Amino acid sequence: MTIKRRKNPQILLNVFFMLIVCACIIPFVLLFMASITDENTIIKYGYSLFPKKVSSYAYEYLATNKDSIFRAYGITVIITIVGTFASLLIMSMLAYPISRKDMPFRKSMTFFVFFTMLMNGGLVPTYLVYTRLFNLKNNILALLIPMLLVRAFYVLLMRTFFATTIPDSIIESANIDGASEWLIFFKIVLPLSYPVMATVGLFQAVNYWNDWFNGMIFITDSKLYSIQNLLNRILLDIQFLSTSQFSGTYDFTSNIPKESVRMALAVIGVVPILLAYPFFQKYFVKGLTIGAVKG
Amino acid sequence: MEYVSIKKKRNYKKYYPLFLMMLPGVIYLLFNNYLPMLGIVIAFKDIDFAKGILLSDWVGFRNFEFLFRTADALIITRNTLLYNGSFIIINLVAAVGIAILLNEIRNNYLARFYQSVILLPFLISMVIVGYLVFSLLSMETGLINNTILPMIGMEGIQWYSEPKYWPFILTIVNIWKNTGYLCVVYYATIIGIDSEYYEAAEIDGASKWQQITKITIPLIKQVIIVMTLLQIGRIFYADFGLFYQVTLNAGALQSTTNVIDTYVYRALMNMGDIGMASAAGLYQSIVGFILVIGSNLVVRKIDSESALF
Numbered sequence: 001m002t003i004k005r006r007k008n009p010q011i012l013l014n015v016f017f018m019l020i021v022c023a024c025i026i027p028f029v030l031l032f033m034a035s036i037t038d039e040n041t042i043i044k045y046g047y048s049l050f051p052k053k054v055s056s057y058a059y060e061y062l063a064t065n066k067d068s069i070f071r072a073y074g075i076t077v078i079i080t081i082v083g084t085f086a087s088l089l090i091m092s093m094l095a096y097p098i099s100r101k102d103m104p105f106r107k108s109m110t111f112f113v114f115f116t117m118l119m120n121g122g123l124v125p126t127y128l129v130y131t132r133l134f135n136l137k138n139n140i141l142a143l144l145i146p147m148l149l150v151r152a153f154y155v156l157l158m159r160t161f162f163a164t165t166i167p168d169s170i171i172e173s174a175n176i177d178g179a180s181e182w183l184i185f186f187k188i189v190l191p192l193s194y195p196v197m198a199t200v201g202l203f204q205a206v207n208y209w210n211d212w213f214n215g216m217i218f219i220t221d222s223k224l225y226s227i228q229n230l231l232n233r234i235l236l237d238i239q240f241l242s243t244s245q246f247s248g249t250y251d252f253t254s255n256i257p258k259e260s261v262r263m264a265l266a267v268i269g270v271v272p273i274l275l276a277y278p279f280f281q282k283y284f285v286k287g288l289t290i291g292a293v294k295g
Numbered sequence: 296m297e298y299v300s301i302k303k304k305r306n307y308k309k310y311y312p313l314f315l316m317m318l319p320g321v322i323y324l325l326f327n328n329y330l331p332m333l334g335i336v337i338a339f340k341d342i343d344f345a346k347g348i349l350l351s352d353w354v355g356f357r358n359f360e361f362l363f364r365t366a367d368a369l370i371i372t373r374n375t376l377l378y379n380g381s382f383i384i385i386n387l388v389a390a391v392g393i394a395i396l397l398n399e400i401r402n403n404y405l406a407r408f409y410q411s412v413i414l415l416p417f418l419i420s421m422v423i424v425g426y427l428v429f430s431l432l433s434m435e436t437g438l439i440n441n442t443i444l445p446m447i448g449m450e451g452i453q454w455y456s457e458p459k460y461w462p463f464i465l466t467i468v469n470i471w472k473n474t475g476y477l478c479v480v481y482y483a484t485i486i487g488i489d490s491e492y493y494e495a496a497e498i499d500g501a502s503k504w505q506q507i508t509k510i511t512i513p514l515i516k517q518v519i520i521v522m523t524l525l526q527i528g529r530i531f532y533a534d535f536g537l538f539y540q541v542t543l544n545a546g547a548l549q550s551t552t553n554v555i556d557t558y559v560y561r562a563l564m565n566m567g568d569i570g571m572a573s574a575a576g577l578y579q580s581i582v583g584f585i586l587v588i589g590s591n592l593v594v595r596k597i598d599s600e601s602a603l604f
Contacts, residue, residue, distance in 0.1 A: 009503075013399055017409045020393070023471070024412050027427035030438055034430050046441025047430050094320030097313040104310055109317065114604065116328040119584045122576030123559050124569060125334025128348065129326060150323045181312035210420035213535070217564065232422045235429065236544055259436055266426040270419060277418060281411045284418070288476060289483040 028270070035059070035264035039257035047263075057257055058264035068222075068230070069268065076209060076226040079143045083208040087149050088201050092193070095155045096185055099162035100171075110159070116152045127217060142218035143226055148207060154200045157290070161196035162189060199287040202280055209273065231269045234262050335580060338573040358574035367558060371575070375554040378462070378538075379530040382469050387523055389470055390477035391515070395507055397478070398485045410482065413475040421536025428468060428541050455543060458551040465552065468541055469534070477522065484518045485511060517598050524597075528590035531583040535560065555579045 030049055034042065035058050037051035045052060062069060097103050098110045120126075126146065136142040166189055174184045190197070215229035225233065233240050241256055277284075338358055340351045362368050393413065400406040416424070431438050432454040440451035454460060492510050501509070533554035542552045555575060562572035595602035 009399075010401055013396060014402075014405065016396065017400065017405070021409060021412045024415055024475075027431065030430050031427055034436075042436050046436040047433070047438050048442060049438070090319045090323065093316045097310075097317050100313065103313060104307065109321075112321070113324065116324055118587050119332060120328065120580060121331025121334050122573075122580050123556075124563055124573040124576045125331035125337060126327070127563060128334060128337070128569075129330050132344075132348065133326075133330075145323075146327065150320050150327070152324075155320070181316070185316065206418065212420060212422050212540075217560075228420055228422050231426070232540070235422060235425050235540065263426070263430065266423060270423050273418060274415075277415065278411070281414070285410065285414065285479055285483075288414075288479055 028274070031263055031270070032267055035260055035267045037260055039260050042259045047259075055260070058260035061257060061261050062264055062268070069227075069265070071223065072225050072227045072230045075140070075143070075224065076228065079140075079226060080205055080208040083144050083148060084201050084205045086144070087204050088197055091150055091155045091200070092158055092190065092197065093185070094150070095158035096162055096189055099159040099166075101163070101168065110156075113152050113155050123217075130218065137218055138221045138224060139218070140224055143211070143214050143224075146214050146218070148204075148211060148214065154203070157200060158193070158196055161193060166192055198283060199290065202283055203287060206273075206284075227269050231266055234265060238262060332580075335573070335577045337569065338577040340570075342569045342573075354570075358570040359578070362571055362574045362578070367553070368575075368578075370550065371553050371555045371558045374551065375533050375556075376530060378465065378469075378554065379526075379533065381462075381466055382473070383523060383526045383530070385466060385470060386474050386477055387519065389474045391481055391512075391519065393474065393478045394481035394485055395511055397482050398511075399503075410479060414479055415475070416472045417476045421534075421540045424468065424472060424536075425540035425543065428464070429543065432464070455545045456547040458548045461542065461548050461551045465537060465541065469537060472537075480522065481515060481518065484515045488514050520597055521594055524590045524594045528587040529583070531579055531586055532556065 026049070030047060033049055033051055034047040036054050036056060037047065038053040038055035039057065041051055041053040041055075094113065098106050098113070100106065103109075130136045130142065130146050136146070170188060171184055174188055179187075210228065212226070212228035212232045215224075215226050216232060219225065219229060222230075222233070238258055241258055241261060334348075337348060337351075339353055339355060340348075341354045341357075342348060343351045346352075397406055397409060400409065429437070432440075434440060434451065434453050434455060437454070440454075444451055452460070454464070488511065492514075493506055496506050496510060533556045535556040538552050538554050538557045539560065542548050545552075555578075559572050559575045559579070562568045562575065591602055591604060595604075
């Protein structure tokens with residue numbers, strides 16, 4: 001045994017990592033298997049990685065309710081796209097002036113942004129600001145604006161990028177040529193800042209896609225649910241599946257294959273991000289390590 | 296000197312467009328971050344929406360007296376600190392260990408594949424994690440009660456009504472979800488180490504173990520300390536999703552799963568007790584702020600480059 005170990009540490013290492021890979025992936029496999037298991041089989045034997053009887057009934061049931069799922073998906077997609085772009089625009093417009101070495105009040109403005117990372121008022125005042133002052137309860141903007149739109153950390157990341165990669169001379173010469181600050185920002189600075197914009201944009205897109213907290217505290221009208229809120233609601237309250245808001249009609253008999261349907265819904269919720277991950281994982285990893293080193 | 300100051304004054308106007316550019320972000324931070332910071336004064340008030348927040352009566356420290364007279368204050372503080380403390384230690388050991396082993400994988404494709412998969416749980420929302428845990432632990436239908444426990448001849452366990460198991464369950468879920476992130480950070484630092492160190496060590500006949508303890512760990516020590524101190528700075532803030540979604544908000548589990556964040560949420564949203572919720576929230580903000588500042592001072596002592604400020 002010990003001799004073998006000496007000879008083949010690579011095999012042993014790979015076995016170890018294969019186990020870790022299994023630990024990361026098996027829960028997803030179980031979720032999927034549960035969603036295609038026949039309801040009676042679930043009730044009898046529970047969720048299993050190797051279901052005794054397979055059925056597509058859960059997905060068929062969801063297809064009859066596709067309106068509410070499509071609506072939730074549509075809301076998530078719109079919020080993710082609009083949120084990511086609005087957030088990139090507002091954050092870069094804040095980051096660029098404080099990256100300029102000649103900008104008056106540059107230090108104090110940077111501190112103004114930075115201080116929000118050290119202290120926060122907490123849930124109660126934030127909740128009251130958005131519900132009492134802005135009346136965002138049950139407003140779709142509540143999924144877009146509170147707590148997500150501008151994050152100091154990303155603003156400072158952008159500022160550092162602008163300050164270190166965009167040569168002052170380019171900005172100066174554009175200035176001398178009479179270009180306005182807006183023109184310089186949109187035509188020179190932003191096009192040169194593709195890497196940082198892509199990184200922050202990716203992170204914000206993931207943040208918006210995954211956010212359920214805003215929907216949970218601000219949205220009670222199920223017509224405004226994002227996919228995460230729909231999933232959240234069904235996880236904590238499985239009866240919700242048989243209520244009118246979800247299925248369009250009251251289903252007093254509750255003949256719904258609840259156990260497999262809730263799993264099928266979770267599969268639908270997680271598949272897009274799993275499918276997209278291989279394409280963006282390289283940038284995601286790069287972004288994480290930049291953030292950590294600078295942060 | 297004179298010339299510079301004149302130039303500065305004259306050029307002020309030139310910066311108007313830049314100030315205008317900052318305006319949306321500044322307004323956002325004022326309302327989203329600074330106004331709530333002022334809003335912590337509501338912890339000292341008896342909020343009556345008929346009178347409005349500003350005109351509600353001042354009650355001094357009464358909300359805090361109520362909060363700290365209950366057993367809850369101690370329980371939520373204890374839970375928050377113990378959970379976060381053990382998450383920090385266990386994640387550190389797991390992440391550094393896995394990162395070092397990952398660096399030993401010779402096949403680059405496999406190493407990249409492992410890294411991607413380890414990071415996968417970090418990417419999904421806590422709601423999905425709640426589903427994944429439910430599919431394992433559900434009392435009637437979960438994999439563990441129906442397949443794994445019968446295999447070793449044990450009775451099923453009512454997971455969602457037995458608080459004593461949850462410190463372990465939540466720690467495992469936290470490792471599963473967050474170790475990948477720390478691991479990627481440490482791995483990136485390790486692959487940045489000059490390979491000449493290892494080549495020289497090999498020529499001198501150093502074993503793998505000696506290389507790890509004498510080269511790798513000393514060279515990533517800085518990053519480890521900084522990452523850990525930053526987490527210690529946030530030890531008073533719990534991961535709300537973990538304690539709310541993964542436990543399915545089960546009331547029976549609260550003795551071991553209630554943390555400051557879930558307490559504030561429940562006091563505000565379920566009980567409508569703004570006084571209690573804001574008192575607990577202020578307590579968290581103040582202690583949290585002190586810890587962030589304190590840990591940053593330590594980071595600055597060790598490595599001024601990595602300090603936040």
